[in-house]
Amino acid sequence: MVGRVGGPSRSPIAWACALLSLLVYREVAAFESRAVPLVLPLESRSKLAVQREGLDLLNSIPGPVSPVVIIGPYRSGKSFTLNQLLGLPCSQGFGVGHTRTTETKGIWLWGKPVLRGGAGVAVAEGAGAAVAGLGGDGAGEEQQQQQYEARGNDDAMLLYVDTEGFESTGKANSYDDRIFALSAMMSSLLIYNLPETIRESDVAKLSFAVELARGFYDRSEQANATGSGSGEVNGSSRDVRSKGRSGDGSVEPGSMLWLIQRDFLHGQTADQLVKAVLAPVDNPQHDAGLEALNQVRSSLSVLARNSTGFSLRQPHIDRARLCEIPDDQLDTTYVRQREELKGLVKSLAQPRTLHGQPLTGSHLASLISRMVEALNEQEIPTAASLLAAFNRDVLTRCAANYTTALAAVRLPVEEDQLEAVELEARAAALEMLKALQIGRQGATDARTELVKELERAYQVRRTENLAASNALCSELENKCEAELDELQNMRLPSLRKFESSYQHCEKVFTEQCRGPAKSPNAERLEKAWSRARKAFGKDYNDRLFTGLLVTSLAAAVVFRFFVRVQLLEMAAWAAFLFLEIYPKLHPVTNMYDTRGWALTVRLWEVCMAVFFAFNGSGLLWLALVIVLAVTRMCYSRRRRRGGPG
Structure with missing residues (x-):
């Protein structure tokens, strides 16, 4: 039982909550409000390199983490949108560029996570003095994790993540695919930032990235499981796997927000458009091209159930000066939609899970390291x-x-x-x-x-x-x-x-x-x-x-x-x-070469042709003729001898 500390006695639950809030406050206060690199491109511009600074940031985040990752084509306003969600001007948030080249390279984290529940730092400050004598530094990481799980998802940390826009020039397509796949795998909420509308190529690229992420995650898990048998896996990874032995071995898909920028088109709402785009296409004639489209949609079936559409008006006609224009000069509809978007993002950004268990920052850092290694090792089509x-x-x-x-x-x-x-x-x-x-x-x-x-x-x-x-x-x-x-x-x-x-x-x-x-x-x-x-x-x-x-x-x-x-x-x-x-008349020449012998041979061949037809069966006829002739002659002689006189 904890004694008085400058006030009335409190229940153990109140002390625990106060202690937890103080720990959160200490962690949040220790973070810096700046962009931190997590993944940068190698010189080859096709593979990725994990940055120690980003991993250290993830490892320092206590409890569940909810990465909000924004992806999309370059020059579509991703970094500006994240700054708007953070409530920061461009000079203090993610870098925003206005040139024809990409501003963001690789994947960057915002260095100061935000509490998902919205209680923020004020709650922690109110509880700080009440628990000053408890020695908050004595709580271990496992105890912190249990306390976060007890309080639910509201204490998860929202971690805003900016990514390099794809389809820019001078890069290999496999580089974009690696960025896209890693973003899809690590995000609790994946914001697909698209200008004006959704195109079929956007759906196909998302499907390819999701399938790529699943395949490489399975491969990294198999390699990690093999390594765990030889004691090469760190304790946090073993802990996550041990909690999820009843799972199917895959990362549960997070939510997805299809964010349509500069929306000026009429007709369907953004959410209706998303549902229509992800719905199977009628194909009564079994056309091969339509079957391929439906295969793409089938691969996104799980993600489609967690997809939401949202649109933003163009904030101002002078897009190059957006970072300089105050809110009172922006489009009022855009300002209203932006505030709605902030609430929608917080509601959709559930903590990242693995085998049904929320991932902490250290677990997420381990997952990202393995995924990047797997993505770099394999050639991507x-x-x-x-x-x-x-x-x-x-x-x-x-x-x-x-x-x-x-x-x-x-x-x-x-x-x-x-x-x-x-x-x-x-x-x-x-x-x-x-x-x-x-x-x-x-x-x-x-x-x-x-x-x-x-x-x-x-x-x-x-x-x-x-x-x-x-x-x-x-x-x-x-x-x-x-x-x-x-x-x-x-x-x-x-x-x-x-x-x-x-x-x-x-x-x-x-x-x-x-x-x-x-x-x-x-x-x-x-x-x-x-x-x-x-x-x-x-x-x-x-x-x-x-x-x-x-x-x-x-x-x-x-x-x-x-x-x-x-x-x-x-x-x-x-x-x-x-x-x-x-x-003997031909002592010098061969008798067989004379004309006489040639005539003899010719006569013999004629006899053979007439009597024997070139085979030995004629011998029977010759013998029969001789026997008949001899018999007749003998009979004639006997008649002459036995005659009268």
Whole structure:
């Protein structure tokens, strides 16, 4: 029980409230009324650098914090609007520029947060003397946090945040996207400052930034969770995660205020315009373009429920002198709307939450550090990169159509036929690229890249054609060579049959063999034929000579002892003697090269054609004729011997 301190006794609750107010007063009084940098651009003008001064400011804010972040195009009056909300002239607030270049660079915090509940410093001053003897410095950070949570959201600190306007020249689009995404992630109230009206590009840019923020936050949380397993996460971050284990792992979206500056248009109110802009577009015909618009609105569905529209009249016609003009010379409607805006901002700026728990300044500082690191590590798609990706997709489709056209050709095929198909497919692919590609800057490079891709695909198809042709022609060649080997072993040799069989095989080879392997396989087959014909010719002459010699001797024996025909016997002996003597008449030249032997070969081939039709089946007929002739002669002799007398 606390004793008297210069006054009547108070209840413990009163002492606690007084102590809390004193702590708030001490913290607020310690802040400086000036802009403090939180994030500045690196020299590359595409990535961000967190500033220690801004992090120190966030870490010094006790209890829940409600960042009010304003974003929008450059030269739309963001800094001036924040100064109006703070009630400060331009010389004492955020820097306001009147040139064609951006005044604000990066993200800046106002160095003196404002109590959201509006009690302000006066409440703290009234309670200061009453708790002077309590030693306020002894309260720990955890106790302060519990006290703030007990008092609710009215003691949250409103922290006004100014950002660099996007769409200015000399900056990478990815830089604007990083600023936009970080602003959307850190804000309790995101003020989208737009001149005159809301455009579809404004909605698309917001959708892209929100999706970007969600993706990078999830990535930073995964990396942070991995680091926590090795003890690399600070205590405040662990505390926030431990409180939100039942959450879904995402930052709850804050409120959004669509602030339309210089509103002079008639029709819908600003709030009605916001609801109409974020509503799905009717698309009964399932148009692809409208489906893309509805996908953008679907990504903003959660944010749309927390969106409010508000408009401000142009405060004065001389916009370059706004910082110098007093309130009594400003448009009265604007002054009234400005005061309404102050109350609306305080009501919408609920404390920033993570997993359902309000974020303190130190927690927010940790979140911003992780987000900036994640945003810098990953490349962000820009309009140029998206255009390049679209053109790469067009190039891929052109190459795919070309490959499909070549694949439709049944292999193997002659090279000129494949080349004709390739030229037609190439022309179609290049024409398709010319028709679908967007932009002229990379047209030549894209065409060159496509030509290289088509050439690679063509070489692959040529290789496949060569392999298929080689397989087919080799099979046909092997069949012909096998048949030549079989013809070498004919029972009755016939040169005409040997040549006619090869000619038939060669005809089949010529008709069925196709493709680039036809010529080399045909050459190999021709060489095989030359070798086989030379070997067959020598064996053919030797076998024919031996056969004639044996046949003449056999005929002499038959006509001598079995069928007595003296004339035929003499002819057989004469043929036998001729065959024995004739080779000796040509000691220098080969007997097989003489005209006589050529005539003999010609007669043999005629006999083979007449009696055997180039195959050995005629032997059966010859044997049958001989048997019949011998039988008839024997029967005739028996009749003559058994006759009368």
